[in-house]
Amino acid sequence: MPTETTMIFTGDSFITRRLPEDGYEGFGALHRIIQDFQVRFTNLEITVHDEEGYPDAQSGGTWAMTEPPVLDDLLRYGFNLFNTANNHAVDYGHGGLLATIANLNKRGCISAGAGRNLAAACRPAYLETKDARVALIGACSTGFPTGIAGNQSPTMQGRPGLNPLRxxxxxxxxxxxxxxxxxxxxxxxxxxxxxxxxxxxxxxxxxxxxxxxxxxxxxxxxxxxxxxTVHPGDMQRIRAAIDEATRQADYAIVSIHAHEALDGDPAKPAEFLREFAHEAIDCGADAIIGHGPHELRGIEIYNGKPIFYSLGNFIFQTETVTTQPADAFEKHAMPTDTGIGSYMDSRSQNGTRGYPTEPHIWTSVMAGIRFTDGAATQIELYPIDLSMDKPRSRRGTPTPAAGTETLEYLADLSGEFGTKIRIRDGVGLVDIR
Incomplete structure (x- = not known):
């Protein structure tokens, strides 16, 4: 009998609010879809700790921190695999990063992409499923040099941070x-x-x-x-990690967090990202999972393996963080004792500018892949809606999307790569083999 391994991937989870005890309308449907797959991935786009770290002088936009119990909520959705390499990983310095990893480990969450030193940040993480062992390698091209992990030396410990793709x-x-x-x-x-x-x-x-x-x-x-073009040293290091993963697991998944765009169009991946994705597959990766620009990018099938250049957002609750450092207020010439609500109103000019006005930020897909005997055979795309038109207090929480508009938009983006998406019963399908 053929052996099937199923995986589902989502984009950024910038989660700052707790799940209601009894869920919410649409939560059950999302949970059932996610739980139907063996490998269930999201990008943890926030630091999770009790202020163990100091705010960095720079951030990924909003200084991203939330309370550790939100990890329990992500587990309630069904996720069992997490990427931690993104431009918010060191918003609260090394202390915040290491506390986030500790809180993940405390709950048995398997994660990749950041660590106590560069070797740990680049090391594959492994998830055991019924019929296969799956490796995850996380990397990030967007951020500041202070967020990059450092190597050990014979006389000096390494530096905590993320696995960079410069x-x-x-x-x-x-x-x-x-x-x-x-x-x-x-x-x-x-x-x-x-x-x-x-x-x-x-x-x-x-x-x-x-x-x-x-x-x-x-x-x-x-x-x-x-x-x-890709930084050759970073590519060589990630190639080595992929090689290790292919020797130690049945599947090697590469997660890449990248905001960089082609010709300033956030829906199009930068030139080096295409180069990276192809090279990663050439050396053994089974799928490339992209996220970062907070909106969808096209899907490419390269040598029979899927590349998702961006899966957009899964949860996007940036405006309901509990606190921000003085740097955030000073940047906008506001008193440092300004309330978060007033700060967000000012930053978005009462919701008339920025992400609250961008429709593609608030629609996305969850991408399922079915592998049979080691080969990807089909992609399933489940559209989600993050409620752009709701007030800040409820915006950014995912529900199943009605209609086919998001799938049709993704089909247009993917057409550039020669990928055809057919739509059946509200689900997008890509036949690989």
């Missing part, structure tokens, strides 16, 4: 524009300090024909465009 950005400009930039840099002494560091031997010389302009890399080309 990338190199090159701005290609015409010769005329290149010379114009050179003139501005020379006239303003923009690169004087960097040149001194190069002269002293602390920085390597710039490649021939390139210009560092305020930290951005420019080269002369025949036309103007931007290109991004």
């Amino acid at each position: 990338f190199n950005t090159t701005y290609h400009v015409t010769r005329e524009n290149f010379e114009h930039l050179e003139g501005i840099a020379s006239a303003t002494n923009l690169n004087a300090w960097q040149q001194r560091l190069i002269d002293l031997g602390y920085e390597p010389p710039l490649p021939e024909g390139s210009l560092n302009f305020g930290g951005l890399q420019f080269v002369a080309s025949e036309e103007d465009y931007l290109s991004t």
Whole structure:
């Protein structure tokens, strides 16, 4: 008899409110869908602790912290596998990150993507199912350098943080524009300090024909465009983790948190993300699970394996955090004793700007994959709605979506990759084999 392993994946869970004791309308239906799968994944887009960490000088937008019992609520949905590598992982420093991992471990939650040092952050996590062992590797391309985990050395412990997927950005400009930039840099002494560091031997010389302009890399080309490529060292490290996972498990899943977009369009993945996803599959990954831009991106089937460039949001309760550090209020020139409600009203101009006005933020899908004898055979897409039109106190909580609008939109995005989504009884289906 063929052996089937089933997995369901969701996007960002930015959860700040407790589940009602008796659930809510639509919760039971979501729970039944999720529970029907053996592997049940979400991205934990928040730190979960009792203020064990100090707020970092920078954040992923909203300083993300909530009380540990919300993990019990995510378990009530049915999740059993979590990604912790995202741009909010160190919103409350290393203390907040390590406390989050401790709270996950206390509940037996299996997670990947962040850890006490780089080796721990990149290490695959393993989930045992009835017929298969499944490995998860988590990585993140979005965030600040202070959030990146560090290696151990023979004489020094490593640094807590997330498993990074950095990338190199090159701005290609015409010769005329290149010379114009050179003139501005020379006239303003923009690169004087960097040149001194190069002269002293602390920085390597710039490649021939390139210009560092305020930290951005420019080269002369025949036309103007931007290109991004994967950081080779990070790719090599993640490749090694995938290789280990394929030796130790039946399936290797790679989770990547990435906000970066192509040509500024949040619905299109950046060039380096496509490169990364293909290379990860080439070295053995069975599926790539993307999230980060808080909205859907297209689905690609590459060498018979699915790439979800973004699954958008599952829970998005950013406006009902309990507290924010002084930095948040000072950034918006507000008194530091401002209430959170007033702060959120000001930031969104009473709901007339930002995420509250973006329809694609509030609709998404849960993506199920059915594997038979080690090969992905079908994708099932269950649309969800996060109640954009409800007040802040109830917005951002998922329910099954009525109609096919979200699936039709995702079908359009996926058409760019040659992926066809058919819709049957309100569920999107992709036949792989």
